Amino acid sequence: FMWFGTDNGLNKFDGSNFRIYRNNPNDSSSLCANMVTVIYEDRDRNLWVGNGYNGLNLFDRERESFSRFEKNLNDSTSLGGNDIRTIYEDTKGCLWIGTSGGGLNLFDKKTHKFKQFKVQSNRKNWIGSDYVNSIVEDGKGNLWIGSSEGMIIYYDRVKEQFENYIVYPD
Numbered sequence: 389f390m391w392f393g394t395d396n397g398l399n400k401f402d403g404s405n406f407r408i409y410r411n412n413p414n415d416s417s418s419l420c421a422n423m424v425t426v427i428y429e430d431r432d433r434n435l436w437v438g439n440g441y442n443g444l445n446l447f448d449r450e451r452e453s454f455s456r457f458e459k460n461l462n463d464s465t466s467l468g469g470n471d472i473r474t475i476y477e478d479t480k481g482c483l484w485i486g487t488s489g490g491g492l493n494l495f496d497k498k499t500h501k502f503k504q505f506k507v508q509s510n511r512k513n514w515i516g517s518d519y520v521n522s523i524v525e526d527g528k529g530n531l532w533i534g535s536s537e538g539m540i541i542y543y544d545r546v547k548e549q550f551e552n553y554i555v556y557p558d
Contacts, residue, residue: 391435393424398437398447409447409454417453420445428475430483438472444485457500459490465501468493469518473536476523484531486520492533492543505550516541516552 392399397410398419412418421442428436435447443458444467460466469490476484485493491506492515505515515533522534533541542551 391427393427393437395423397422398424398427409452411442416456417451419454420456420458425472426475428477430477431481436475436483438475438485439470441471443467443470444472444475457495457502464504467502468504468506473519473521474523476525478525478531479529484523486523486533488519488521488536491515491518492520492523513547513549513551515543515550516554 390401392401397408400407400409409419411420411422419437419439421439423440424437425440426438430436435449437445437447437454439445443456445454445456447454457467459468459470467485467490469487471488471490472485473488474486478484483495483497485495487493491504493505494503496503507516507518508514517535517537517539519536520533521536524532526532529545531543531545533543535541538555540553540555542553544551
């Protein structure tokens with residue numbers, strides 16, 4: 389299948405026909421919102437669908453239904469923000485979610501909980517932006533994170549520390 393994300397849902401194309409998955413306000417197993425910002429298939433063939441402003445979805449291919457992950461102000465292990473910008477699985481199988489305003493989030497596949505990395509002005513060596521647009525991994529297993537605020541962020545996995553580099557345009 390080919391998958392396409394649009395402002396009007398998730399589209400699956402089989403070579404001849406499209407099947408469109410959309411939000412149904414009366415069905416909690418439907419897509420959480422129609423505006424799809426990112427689609428990612430992990431190594432276990434799980435299909436992750438990020439929405440602008442409404443959270444993250446995990447698609448169950450057999451049931452053709454979705455599990456939703458959303459920000460919950462009363463739960464520090466929930467998703468840090470609902471505006472999903474990027475999804476990346478590293479070489480260790482860890483799933484990282486970048487949000488606009490909700491920082492960097494590490495998803496635990498066993499517990500379905502998130503570890504949030506957000507700006508904390510009172511801490512050294514912490515992430516410098518809550519606006520994460522891209523995530524890549526270098527050959528040593530460390531992450532490089534692109535921010536919409538003109539910042540490149542390096543995450544040292546061994547030290548569990550961030551280094552923030554401000555990039556100024558010419």
